[in-house]
Amino acid sequence: MKRAAMPPSTPSPSLPPGPKSRWVLDHVYQHMKDPLSFFVRERERYGDVVTFTMGKHPMVLLSHPDHARHVLVDNAANYAKSPEARRNRRFGRGLFPADGEHWRRQRRMAQPAFSRERLAGLVDTLVDSTRSMLARWEEHARGGEPLELLREMSRITLSQMGRAVLTEDMNETRPRVRDSIRFIMTHDNRDRSLWDLIRIPRPSWRRYTNALAALDEMIYEQIARRRQSPGEWDDMLSLLMAARDVETGEGMSDELLRDEVMNLFVGGHESTATALAWTWYQIHRHPQVEQRMRQEIAEVLGEREPGAQDLPNLRYTTQVFQESMRLLPPAWLVGRVAMGADRIGGWDIPPGTMVGICTYLLHRHPDFWEDVETFDPERFDPERVAKRHRQAYMPFGAGQRLCIGNHLAQMQATVVLAMGLRRFRMEVRDKSALVLKAGLTLRARHGIQVRLESLPARESTARQSVG
Numbered sequence: 001m002k003r004a005a006m007p008p009s010t011p012s013p014s015l016p017p018g019p020k021s022r023w024v025l026d027h028v029y030q031h032m033k034d035p036l037s038f039f040v041r042e043r044e045r046y047g048d049v050v051t052f053t054m055g056k057h058p059m060v061l062l063s064h065p066d067h068a069r070h071v072l073v074d075n076a077a078n079y080a081k082s083p084e085a086r087r088n089r090r091f092g093r094g095l096f097p098a099d100g101e102h103w104r105r106q107r108r109m110a111q112p113a114f115s116r117e118r119l120a121g122l123v124d125t126l127v128d129s130t131r132s133m134l135a136r137w138e139e140h141a142r143g144g145e146p147l148e149l150l151r152e153m154s155r156i157t158l159s160q161m162g163r164a165v166l167t168e169d170m171n172e173t174r175p176r177v178r179d180s181i182r183f184i185m186t187h188d189n190r191d192r193s194l195w196d197l198i199r200i201p202r203p204s205w206r207r208y209t210n211a212l213a214a215l216d217e218m219i220y221e222q223i224a225r226r227r228q229s230p231g232e233w234d235d236m237l238s239l240l241m242a243a244r245d246v247e248t249g250e251g252m253s254d255e256l257l258r259d260e261v262m263n264l265f266v267g268g269h270e271s272t273a274t275a276l277a278w279t280w281y282q283i284h285r286h287p288q289v290e291q292r293m294r295q296e297i298a299e300v301l302g303e304r305e306p307g308a309q310d311l312p313n314l315r316y317t318t319q320v321f322q323e324s325m326r327l328l329p330p331a332w333l334v335g336r337v338a339m340g341a342d343r344i345g346g347w348d349i350p351p352g353t354m355v356g357i358c359t360y361l362l363h364r365h366p367d368f369w370e371d372v373e374t375f376d377p378e379r380f381d382p383e384r385v386a387k388r389h390r391q392a393y394m395p396f397g398a399g400q401r402l403c404i405g406n407h408l409a410q411m412q413a414t415v416v417l418a419m420g421l422r423r424f425r426m427e428v429r430d431k432s433a434l435v436l437k438a439g440l441t442l443r444a445r446h447g448i449q450v451r452l453e454s455l456p457a458r459e460s461t462a463r464q465s466v467g
C-alpha cells in the first residue's frame with residue numbers, strides 16, 4: 001500500500017537487485033558509453049533480473065526466456081513500446097513504435113504484403129539484386145581492393161528492399177537517397193554522449209533532418225505516382241495503399257504510408273544487412289562450416305540460381321544464419337515500458353519501469369545453451385529446436401510483435417549466402433580489430449574489411465542433377 005503512494009523516482013524496496021548509482025547520471029553515462037559491456041558485466045554480478053537507475057524511472061534488464069515470454073507474450077498487454085522507439089523521427093507512427101489499437105490496425109493492413117505467396121513471388125527479385133552485386137564483386141576481386149562487409153550488405157539489402165517495397169533500386173537510381181539512408185543509419189547507431197541528453201542542436205542534427213527530408217520527398221513522390229496510375233504497380237507500397245481497415249473501411253493516409261515505408265524499407269534493410277555481415281564473418285572464421293555450406297549449395301543448386309522451391313532445401317545454410325544471429329543478434333535489446341504494476345521473477349516492477357530484454361544475453365543463457373560461445377549451426381536441427389524453450393532464441397522478437405519481415409529476411413539471407421559463397425571466398429583482414437558496438441543494432445565498431453577471392457567454375461556442374 002505504502003509503496004503505491006511513493007513518487008515513481010523512489011526505488012521500490014522489492015525492485016530487482018542492481019548496481020548502486022555512484023553519482024546522479026552514473027548508469028545513464030555507463031549505458032551511453034558501452035551499453036552491452038555494462039549489461040553483460042552487471043548481469044554476471046546480479047543474475048537474470050537487474051535494475052539500473054536511468055533517470056525518473058528504473059530500468060530492468062531481463063535475460064531469462066521465462067521473463068521474455070512474460071513481457072512479450074503472457075502479459076504483453078501491460079507493456080508498451082519504449083519511448084526511444086517513439087521518439088525516433090524516422091519511424092513516425094509506423095508499425096515499429098506503434099501501440100494499442102493503432103498498431104493492431106496497421107499490422108492487419110500490412111500483413112498481406114508478407115503472405116507466403118507474395119514472398120515466394122519476390123525470390124526472383126532477390127536473386128536479380130544479388131546477381132548485380134556479384135558482378136560488382138568480380139571487379140573487386142580482380143582489383144584486389146578490400147570491401148567493408150556491412151556497407152556491402154547494406155547495399156544489397158537496400159537494393160532488395162527498394163525493389164520489393166518501391167520497385168526501385170535506390171543504389172542505381174537515387175544516389176542521394178542512398179547516401180541519406182546511410183547517414184541516417186550511421187547517426188542512429190552513433191555513440192551517445194551527455195549532449196544527447198541535454199538535446200542541444202548540433203550540425204549533425206540538421207544533416208539528419210535533411211536526410212529524412214530527402215527520403216520523405218522520394219516516398220511522397222512514389223505515393224503520388226501510384227495514386228495517378230493505381231493499376232500499374234505491384235509492390236509492397238501499392239499493397240499498403242490498397243489495404244483497407246476491416247472495421248472502418250478506411251485506407252492509410254499519405255503520412256501513414258510514408259511512415260510504413262520508412263519502417264519496412266529503411267528499418268528492414270538495416271537489420272538484415274547487419275545479420276548478413278556477421279554471418280559472412282562467422283563463415284570465414286569456421287572453415288568446416290563453410291565447407292559444409294558449399295557442399296549443400298552444390299547439391300541443391302549445382303550452377304542454377306535459387307528459386308523459391310530451393311530455399312527450404314538449403315537447410316544448413318539457413319541454420320548458419322540462425323546460429324550467427326544467436327551469437328550476434330542485430331536486435332540485441334528489445335525494449336518496453338510497464339504500463340501497470342507487475343511482478344517478474346518474484347520482484348516488483350512498478351508502472352513506468354523500462355524493461356530491456358537482452359537477446360545477446362538470452363542467447364547465451366547457460367541453462368538453455370551448451371558451450372555458449374561455440375559457433376555450432378547444428379543447434380538449429382529441428383529436433384533440437386523442438387526441445388528448446390521458445391524464447392531462448394528470439395532474434396526476431398516474440399509474441400504478437402514478432403518481426404513482420406522475419407521470413408523475408410531469412411529468404412534474403414539464404415539467397416545472398418548461397419549465391420555469394422558459390423562464387424567467392426572471403427578473407428577477413430585484421431580480425432583482432434573486431435570490437436562490438438551496440439547501437440540501434442549490434443555492429444562491428446570499426447567495420448569488417450574483407451578481400452574477395454573469385455572461385456573457378458565448379459566441377460560440381462558436371463555432377464549436378466538439373467532442377
Ligand code: HEM
Nearest residue numbers: 095096264268271272275331395396397401403404405409
Ligand atoms: C535479420 C533481420 C531482422 C531482424 C533481426 C529483425 C528484428 C526484429 C525484432 C527483434 C523485432 C521486434 C521488436 C520489438 O518487439 O520491439 C522486429 C520488428 C519489426 N521488424 Fe524486423 N527484423 C529483421 C528484418 C526485418 C525486415 C526485412 C523487415 C521489413 C520487411 C522488418 C520489419 C519490421 C517491422 C515493421 C517490425 C515491427 C512489427 C510490429 O511491431 O508489428 N524487419 N524486427
